[in-house]
Amino acid sequence: MIEEKLQVQKWSPEQVAHVVGIAYKTVYNWIDQGWLDVQLPDLPDHGIRRHRAKEKRGTFSHGRSIEKRPHKVETRQEFGHFEADTVLSGKRKGQAVATFVERKSRLTIVKRLHGRDSQSMTQAVLELASQLQDKLKTLTVDHGKEFANYQAIEQLTGTQVYFAHAYSPHERGSNENRNRVLRRFIPKGQAIEELSDR
Structure with a gap:
C-alpha cells in the first residue's frame, strides 16, 4: 500500500505518513534501509531547490x-x-490562490483570489475568519505585498499577524509543504482562472 502511494500515485512521504498514522521520518528510514521498493530520486519532492530566486x-x-x-x-x-501564502499562476497578470494551513490539524483551505494585491488577500482572510466563526487566532505570513494590509486584517478579524524572516520559508513549513502539493495540480504557467473551484 505504501509503495503504491509513493510510486504510482506520486504521494510524498509526508502525505503517506499522515494517512497511515506514522512519523514521516519513519517512511524515509524505510526507504533508506531498503524496506520499501522506492528510490529517493523517484519521490515527487526530491531535489527541490532550497535557494529561491529573488522575489519578484x-x-x-x-x-x-x-x-x-x-x-x-x-x-x-x-x-x-x-x-x-499565495500560489501564482506564473503569468504576469491574472488570478492567484491563497493557501491557509492550520498548524495543529494541518487543515488546508484554498481560496481563489481575483487579483494579486492586498485588497484581494484581505477579502480572502475575512472570508476565512467568517468560515471559522472567530477561531482564527494568528496568521504567520511572508512579506509579500499581498499582506501589506495586515493592520486592516487585524482590526477586522481580531487576529494577530506575524511575519516570517525574509527568505525563511521553513518558518512557514506546513504552508510551503501544502503549496508544493498544490503545484502538482496547478503547474506554473497554468491560468488559474481556467480552473474550476473543485
Missing part, C-alpha cells in the same frame, strides 16, 4: 516579527493558528 512579486518591510509570536503557536497544541 513585491515586498514590504513592516509588521510584527515572528520572533514576537507566542510560544504556544510553535508547539501546535491549540487550534486556530494559521500559516498563509
Whole structure:
C-alpha cells in the first residue's frame, strides 16, 4: 500500500505518513534501509531547490516579527493558528490562490483570489475568519505585498499577524509543504482562472 502511494500515485512521504498514522521520518528510514521498493530520486519532492530566486512579486518591510509570536503557536497544541501564502499562476497578470494551513490539524483551505494585491488577500482572510466563526487566532505570513494590509486584517478579524524572516520559508513549513502539493495540480504557467473551484 505504501509503495503504491509513493510510486504510482506520486504521494510524498509526508502525505503517506499522515494517512497511515506514522512519523514521516519513519517512511524515509524505510526507504533508506531498503524496506520499501522506492528510490529517493523517484519521490515527487526530491531535489527541490532550497535557494529561491529573488522575489519578484513585491515586498514590504513592516509588521510584527515572528520572533514576537507566542510560544504556544510553535508547539501546535491549540487550534486556530494559521500559516498563509499565495500560489501564482506564473503569468504576469491574472488570478492567484491563497493557501491557509492550520498548524495543529494541518487543515488546508484554498481560496481563489481575483487579483494579486492586498485588497484581494484581505477579502480572502475575512472570508476565512467568517468560515471559522472567530477561531482564527494568528496568521504567520511572508512579506509579500499581498499582506501589506495586515493592520486592516487585524482590526477586522481580531487576529494577530506575524511575519516570517525574509527568505525563511521553513518558518512557514506546513504552508510551503501544502503549496508544493498544490503545484502538482496547478503547474506554473497554468491560468488559474481556467480552473474550476473543485
